[in-house]
Amino acid sequence: MPNTEKQRARLKRRLRKANLDSPEAKRSTLRRYISSDSSCDEDEGGTSTQRSLNMDADKWSFMLHRGFYRDIHAVLKEMNDNIKAAIDPPDMQLVYDAVMGKVKLSGGNKYKFSASEGLAHILGVPPNVPVDRIDYAADITGGFSSLYVYTDIIEHQIVGDSSVPLLHCIPVRGETYEWVTVTYDKPHYMLMSKNHINTITIEIKTDQNQDIQFNLGKVVVRSNIANYAKTGLVNYPIASLFSQLDVTLGDRLISQSNNCYPYRAIIELLLNYGTDTLSTQFEAGGFYKDAYTTMEATLLGEGGNWGFRSRAVRTAASRKWDLMEPLHRDLFFQDKMLLNGVDVKIKLTRSKDEFCLMSGDDNEAYAVNILNASLFVKRVKVSPSVHLGHSEALLTSNAKYPVERVGMKVFSIAAGSLECNQENLFFLGQLPKKLVIGFVENAAFSGGYTNNPFNFKHFNVNFVALYVDGVQVPAKPLQPDFANGICVREYM
Numbered sequence: 001m002p003n004t005e006k007q008r009a010r011l012k013r014r015l016r017k018a019n020l021d022s023p024e025a026k027r028s029t030l031r032r033y034i035s036s037d038s039s040c041d042e043d044e045g046g047t048s049t050q051r052s053l054n055m056d057a058d059k060w061s062f063m064l065h066r067g068f069y070r071d072i073h074a075v076l077k078e079m080n081d082n083i084k085a086a087i088d089p090p091d092m093q094l095v096y097d098a099v100m101g102k103v104k105l106s107g108g109n110k111y112k113f114s115a116s117e118g119l120a121h122i123l124g125v126p127p128n129v130p131v132d133r134i135d136y137a138a139d140i141t142g143g144f145s146s147l148y149v150y151t152d153i154i155e156h157q158i159v160g161d162s163s164v165p166l167l168h169c170i171p172v173r174g175e176t177y178e179w180v181t182v183t184y185d186k187p188h189y190m191l192m193s194k195n196h197i198n199t200i201t202i203e204i205k206t207d208q209n210q211d212i213q214f215n216l217g218k219v220v221v222r223s224n225i226a227n228y229a230k231t232g233l234v235n236y237p238i239a240s241l242f243s244q245l246d247v248t249l250g251d252r253l254i255s256q257s258n259n260c261y262p263y264r265a266i267i268e269l270l271l272n273y274g275t276d277t278l279s280t281q282f283e284a285g286g287f288y289k290d291a292y293t294t295m296e297a298t299l300l301g302e303g304g305n306w307g308f309r310s311r312a313v314r315t316a317a318s319r320k321w322d323l324m325e326p327l328h329r330d331l332f333f334q335d336k337m338l339l340n341g342v343d344v345k346i347k348l349t350r351s352k353d354e355f356c357l358m359s360g361d362d363n364e365a366y367a368v369n370i371l372n373a374s375l376f377v378k379r380v381k382v383s384p385s386v387h388l389g390h391s392e393a394l395l396t397s398n399a400k401y402p403v404e405r406v407g408m409k410v411f412s413i414a415a416g417s418l419e420c421n422q423e424n425l426f427f428l429g430q431l432p433k434k435l436v437i438g439f440v441e442n443a444a445f446s447g448g449y450t451n452n453p454f455n456f457k458h459f460n461v462n463f464v465a466l467y468v469d470g471v472q473v474p475a476k477p478l479q480p481d482f483a484n485g486i487c488v489r490e491y492m
Contacts, residue, residue, distance in 0.1 A: 060086045152201040200348040231359040231366050232312030238285035238323040239265035240356045248345035260408035265328040285325030295455040298360040330403040355447035458482050
């Protein structure tokens, strides 16, 4: 019961105004306005509730019923019902702004709202910190509504007061956790800015705020071969078509710059995936394993290289060939998402036609024409509480992404040399957990129609060892004898 004369007088005025005559209605009303000394009560249905009101300090609190709430609207309805029951007149209300995706507290600046620790975690409100009125509504997503894709292979367009190579504007639709399906019935085609493409640069820019998950990103390339007679692509053309892949976050290059991108891709495939995966999933990228006995054969009939023949059939008569596979870079093989507001720039540099094509005739001029290229990236919207957690963490430390770095180095060995010593293989004192050594002929590495760039050979190497701070690793060096087939230790 109210414990002060002032509270009793105010309660009597409320009862007269409500014209409540029955004892049950009075008990219900009295129970609703119990003193703050009593934390909870029980109604006739046995449901435990908490609605305490301090009439002097104009403070009141309530407890949400336990159970499942379908969405934010159901939670707000429960909270607003409690507010209406406690305030007369009910001039305060929690309103959900569907455009901003936020909950606003209406009622001017005479109310302050705070939540318990558990509820604050769900609502994204700092616990025990009153939420006051602000002049400008906070928008955690920064009003983000679109992604902009730029590429350097199309002509510039006038966008606003700027001339930019804008390829596509992708609107972000739907609510959190909603599956959005968009069908593009009438694609908009852009004019190419150049006939021969040496590099393809793709930039993904957010207008403000969006997370991008990299490990599901894929690139699609459509190409054909001009002057196709007895000509085919080398293995895994989705990667061998490009000699270099540069990744830039913001204004900083985070990838290794060299022309070994095809070798990294093919080595990762051969060492990490089995025959079943290579012969099914990675055929989408044009992977057809070459016969090791006929790596450089270009015969299209029986007895030739089965892998080359399979790829040559796909591009016979200059037919178009769609290819699709992941990008082989460290950042794209980790599960973390990119923080908001970071621009991503991907630059693919074309390989020479002599490198990515094989033919029995080295005097002809063959060419690969890239007709179009697309990049598919998974985008997600996270809850406001996660955004707030990220913002608080970034105040004290930088964002860190756990990546396994893969480095490639190229060394030339003079013809006729019987020994090769290389110093300072690794930078910054970081030692690798795995080292892969491959030998290819210089003509194949540089590019030639009659050479297979992935024809790795042993060249009768009979001694291999590493030295770390003067200590030999392994303790017993690798000493294969390929001529007599004694190389099982090196194989394992």
